[in-house]
Amino acid sequence: MKNFARRAAHVQPSAIRELLRLGADPEVISFGGGYPDPALFPVEELAEIYARLLRPEHAKNLQYTASNGLPELRAQVAARMTADGIDCTADDVLIIQGAQQGLDLTARLLVDPGDVIVTEDPTFLGALIAFAPTEPEYAVVGTDERGIDTDHLSDVLAANPRARLIYTMPEFQNPTGVTLSLERRHRLIELANQHDLIVLEDTPYRALRYEGTSLPTLKSLDTEGRVIHLGSFSKILAPSMRLGWVVAAPAILEKLALLKLAADTQNSTLNMAATSDYLSRYDIDAHLAQARPVYRHKRDLMLSTLAATLPAGVSYTHSEGGLFTWLAFPEGFDAGAFMADTLLPRAKVAYVPGGTFFPITQQPNHARLSFSGIDDDRLVQGITALGNLVTEHLR
Amino acid sequence: MKNFARRAAHVQPSAIRELLRLGADPEVISFGGGYPDPALFPVEELAEIYARLLRPEHAKNLQYTASNGLPELRAQVAARMTADGIDCTADDVLIIQGAQQGLDLTARLLVDPGDVIVTEDPTFLGALIAFAPTEPEYAVVGTDERGIDTDHLSDVLAANPRARLIYTMPEFQNPTGVTLSLERRHRLIELANQHDLIVLEDTPYRALRYEGTSLPTLKSLDTEGRVIHLGSFSKILAPSMRLGWVVAAPAILEKLALLKLAADTQNSTLNMAATSDYLSRYDIDAHLAQARPVYRHKRDLMLSTLAATLPAGVSYTHSEGGLFTWLAFPEGFDAGAFMADTLLPRAKVAYVPGGTFFPITQQPNHARLSFSGIDDDRLVQGITALGNLVTEHLR
Structure with missing residues (x-):
């Protein structure tokens, strides 16, 4: 064959x-x-929620819906993002099948075979798996206890004119657990601006901080609309919802939404409605x-x-x-x-x-x-x- | 930028x-x-099911699970496929995010830019949307009341050495509603064998026949393991489950499963468990x-x-x-x-x-x-x- x-x-x-x-x-x-x-x-709250959603008069919860996500859920995510320093509205939010899908869609949007993705070394294995079908090359930057080494990053970017994307997990990075310092966050944005790159910010664990002070997201420091921010309900609600989100500049989000539609039409209406209901009826914080x-x-x-x-x-x-x-x-x-x-x-x-x-x-x-x-x-x-x-x- | x-x-x-x-x-x-x-x-059956699944002792229904799908659901799909003439086991089944994801994964597995996808003319718009990011060319074959014209298909395949894939919806095709005749089903498989092509068989409406006799699937007529069969729960249970399946030869299924993992890790454990529960406790037929x-x-x-x-x-x-x-x-x-x-x-x-x-x-x-x-x-x-x-x- x-x-x-x-x-x-x-x-x-x-x-x-x-x-x-x-x-x-x-x-x-x-x-x-x-x-x-x-x-x-x-579990008990979700049991109540699904019981409420699965009534005959609410059969629409089992039907197709808008491919970029339930409007109410997008608005709720936007409100949470805004409270976290990322000023945005529902229109700036795309609901995806876990943050993993955001990795796949972003690579498909940006990476031609042979283009260079810059990552922390080591980086999240799931991201390497998601990026692989776009046939990227990699340039890697070491990390220390303050996260990715931005001096090294500067050299790496200068040496890699085909760099398209910096992929980073600024908090409690998978696998190392390290967090990017505030100073380096500013420097990373500066370097992305200087080299005309997209930054893919992956924040699955952001809400799970056990000590120290929360630092601003890269997206909140983004001066030129070049940060694609990924969030996830997997670690703050449950992985089984398979729900994550993207916040990005309109021209980027529009294309990601089209790629999402092409990939799987939409997320589960029922799981989106349940998550939206959870956010409105219970206190996730x-x-x-x-x-x-x-x-x-x-x-x-x-x-x-x-x-x-x-x-x-x-x-x-x-x-x-x-x-x-x-x-x-x-x-x-x-x-x-x-x-x-x-x-x-x-x-x-x-x-x-x-x-x-x-x-x-x-x-x-x-x-x-x-x-x-x-x-x-x-x-x-x-x-x-x-x-x-x-x-x-x-x- | x-x-x-x-x-x-x-x-x-x-x-x-x-x-x-x-x-x-x-x-x-x-x-x-x-x-x-x-x-x-x-709705009422699903309300009962979700209530049963969302008990504290069943918290695993909210957790991650195997990326190729819940084993019991795969076995149930395999049993239904076998009853429909496709002899297979759970190992031959991959659970996907609606049949739409099967279109995306298959194109990514098979199509390099410039490769030719052969389709009915007209064909399912969602398939064109799914295939687009792989940058295919198209060769098209007209349909009549017996489905795709296999004489024309023979000519088209002879004229298109870069053909990789025949995409077809043999029953109640979207958009035309026509059904491929038995004679032409045999002929289509013969042509695929002769030209060394993969056939992507999409069957979202197969169970919704209102008159006439059900015809064998292309997969059941497949003599060389070259049919990729897609099924979906969207029209027989509910779109909101976002569940479909692939049955394919092991070498193909293995790669599709890897692409699925890369794309979104897995389907919703909860929705898979609910669908499995529905199949075992209720009579979907x-x-x-x-x-x-x-x-x-x-x-x-x-x-x-x-x-x-x-x-x-x-x-x-x-x-x-x-x-x-x-x-x-x-x-x-x-x-x-x-x-x-x-x-x-x-x-x-x-x-x-x-x-x-x-x-x-x-x-x-x-x-x-x-x-x-x-x-x-x-x-x-x-x-x-x-x-x-x-x-x-x-x-």
Whole structure:
């Protein structure tokens, strides 16, 4: 049979899909998925909402609706964005199938084969998966505890005239957990203006800050309409809604909306109506205020258990929010082989080996650990087993 | 600012999106949308189902799940497909965001810029919208009352060595309503084998047959694993579930699943669980057996009203199922201008002007009318107004 299209060669199995499968085995203590804690889902409120929406007189909730999203939900998202410093209206908001779809649509809008996407190194694996079918090249910029290194970014942009897009997760980055400092946020916008680039700002964990002060979004600092802002209900309400949003300048949003229509017509009317209803009848900020201490506790428990059990020479990040910490093992340590050969068979513990998060040169001596959605006992048991086995392995 | 990617130039506003907006105006009698009748949605059953799924002990229904779809739903779809003559298992099924996503994923898998997609002429507008970002060329084949003309198809394939894909809707085609005959189904598969092509079979209305005998799917006649079969729950359950499926050969399905993961991670777990629950606790075939006479009645009412009110020289198709009839006005009649200048302002009646359904040469003297989801009085009122205004216009 004839070959697939050229772009299909860039579409290969990845760690994420395997992890989604692995997460389904109840025997494995998985620190792999970026799953929110299901104990925090507002199940009873949603039960009430769906019961209200699924009455015969409301059959329209099961019908098609406007492809760019329910108008009331778009207005509610715009109001929340405005309260967060991004001055916008419903017309500036496109509802999408989780922030993941925003990654796909943005790459399709902007990237021709061979164009350069600039990312943090490491970056979100799901973004690399979304970008792959557009056949991009990558230019990468290292991060430290203040996020992406803007001095290095400046050099990288100067060296890459085909750069089209800077992709960044400014808060509690996946996988490293680091947050971009205010000074660097300003500098990043300055550099994007100077080099005429689009910035794709991905903020799935923004509302999950456990300490420190919230910083302005890149979109709120955007002086030339070149930031595409992605948000998501997955971590603040529930992943199953499959709802995210884009805020962008009108010319960009119009094209993204057309690509969205082409890709899947629209999101679920019912899930959009339910989310809109949740936002109007319940207090999502109060819900988040209850969720944060739970995650904070998990993070603290993971970090203290790592401190107690990991040997010298293994470091990990202290994230101010989000779901992750990022481990750096000594040079020469292969986190993938260690998990396959030792950690899984001997302790039934899983993480995400870090190699695949690097767009160009994979560094095998890293792992991403999520602290959410695991009860305390299993968290301590799993991390302790990890610490002991790493200690044994490095001895 | 720099330009968008090359593919973005192929992404333009279309009639469908405007129609979705127009359909929201309650004053307009719209025959435009391909909407199922909301009175047929099993609202009460779904209310029971969501109430059961949204209990605290079932919080997993709000969590992420396997990206290729809930295993139980895939098995149920496979069982239904097998009963319909397509021998398959859950492993051969990928759950997607409505059949529309199958169009997008398939084009991305197979079509490089300049490759040729072969379609019926006219064809489904949503498919043209989905295919556009892959920058295809088109080769088109006329249809008659037995569907796509396979003699013409043979010539077209011989003349188009870059043909990659035959896209077809064998039952109650959108927009014409015609059904491919059994003889031509065999011939189409023969031609695909001979020319080493993929066939994309789109069957959103297959279960909505109001007369005549069901014919085997192209997939069931597929001798070389080259048919990609798309199905949808939108017309048999509710569009708001945003659920469809693909059945395809393993090598193809594997790549489509990777593209799906990249595009939006997964479908809504909750909506998949609800649909699975519906299939196991209720009788969807009994539901369809109740729905068919309703649609049949609407079709008959529309056709008889058209017969009574349209002037000579305007013809329309008699579909054995689905949601549409297709009008052919005399040569020189512009159905778009007529709707904008006369039909909407004078009668508040809308249809879909047919021009945009033609991939290459738009024929402006056509319109698509949907007979579903409109109560009898308004249907007769709208069609009578159409008939009278066309009569006046052509006089």
